[in-house]
Amino acid sequence: MLIATHSGKFHADDVWAVAVLDIVFPGCDLIRTRDPEKIRAADFAVDVGGIWDPQSGRFDHHQKGFDGARLSGVVYASAGLVWKEHGARCVEIVARAHAGYDISPEQARDIAYAIDNDLVQYLDMADTGAARNAPGGYGLSAVVSGFNPTWIDEQQAGDVAAADALRLQRFRRAMDFMADIIANAVTYRVGSMRAVELVRQSERLEDGRLLLLKNGAMPWSTVVRREMPKVLFVIGYHLGEQRYMINTVPANTENFEARKDLPEAWAGLRDADLAAVTGVADAVFCHNGRFIAAAKSFDGIMAMARLALADELPGARRTANE
Known part of the structure; x- marks a missing residue:
């Protein structure tokens, strides 16, 4: 199959759109042209x-009378038009390839909608002039624009054919970059969705006041705060850190207050100093804000957790924020 997009300078909206089609329909050829015959012949x-x-397979928004817009009123450009049609299928494919999960069509639609809300609509807004960049002063639209050859690059290319070849090469580089952005956006949300299920299934210890995660790196704070009012601390093994962590639980989203802080005597201590105070030989550190601490072993972190649960000092100022 063949994808046609315009020649000349490219933008984030057309790069995103072509990258999505390339994921959903792998193996397509690409031409950049304004020749009407070649455009009509493309898939x-x-x-x-x-x-x-x-x-x-037509996804243009420049024609007179175009009135495509989201329910929010944000007008579509090519990124949004392609995502509207193929975003959910793209999410399913990326979730399987990059996260290793088969998700349901409903889950794929929910994730595609979230990505449109967080990202794609801003590419469209930048392209249609509704916003300068997407989002921020050096957002994704500006970054992708930087993949275009400069006038110096084109001058050094020597002729029109060489300059066109260079621009196509840069477009493909921008596509690869955008494919990584898509993969990251999908896998992050698939991971968050899967984490909710695993956190809900996790073991609760010490009369329900302690939650044990098999993987301490997974996001947990929202579901624990909303659904587990009795949990005061969360512990789990962090593979990247090669140690066990204990985290306080946020009391709310408005400030750094925790349901219960780690003991005041631990604040800012490390290694031997923390071991002396806790009696835990493999204690590693406690943050000065008393919202996170670590030990090398499960037995060590459990001992610290029991000490923290027994400590009667009131909750203080900070907590982990995920």
């Missing part, structure tokens, strides 16, 4: 051709 026309018709 997909992105950001060029003057037609919006998903059924025939």
Whole structure:
């Protein structure tokens, strides 16, 4: 199959759109042209051709009378048009390839909607002039624009054909970059979705006041705060850190207050100093804010957790914020 997009300078919206189609329909060829005959002959026309018709693979928004917009009122550009049609399928494919999970069509639609809300709509806004960049002063739209050759690059290319070849090469580099952005956006959300299930299934110890995670790196704070009012501390093994951690639980989202802080006597201590205070030989550290501490072994972190549960000092100022 063949994807056609416009020649000349490229933008984040057409790069995103072509990257999505390349994921959903792997092995497509790509041409960058404004030749009407070549555009008509392509299976997909992105950001060029003057037609919006998903059924025939047409995803342009420049034509007179175009009125495609989200329910929020944000007008579509080519990134949003392609994502609207193929985003959920793209999410399913990326979730399987990069996160190793098969997700349901409903989950894929929810994730695709979240990515549109957090990211894709801003690419469209930047392209249509509704916002300068997407988002921020040096957001994704500006970064992708930087992949375009400069006038010096084109001058050094020597002729039109060489300059076009250079621009196509840079477009493909931008596509690879955008594919990584898509993969990260999907896997982050798949991980968050899967973490909710695993946190809910995790073992509770010490009369329900302590939650034990098999993987301490997974996000847990929202579900624990909302659904587990009795839990005061969360412990788990962090593979990257090669140690066990104990975290306090946020009392709310408004400040750094915890349901219960780690003991005041631990604040800012490390290694031998912390071991002397706790009696835990493999204690590693306690943050000065008393919202996180570590030990090398499970027995060590459990001993610290029991000490923290027994400590009667009131909750103080800080907590882990995930």
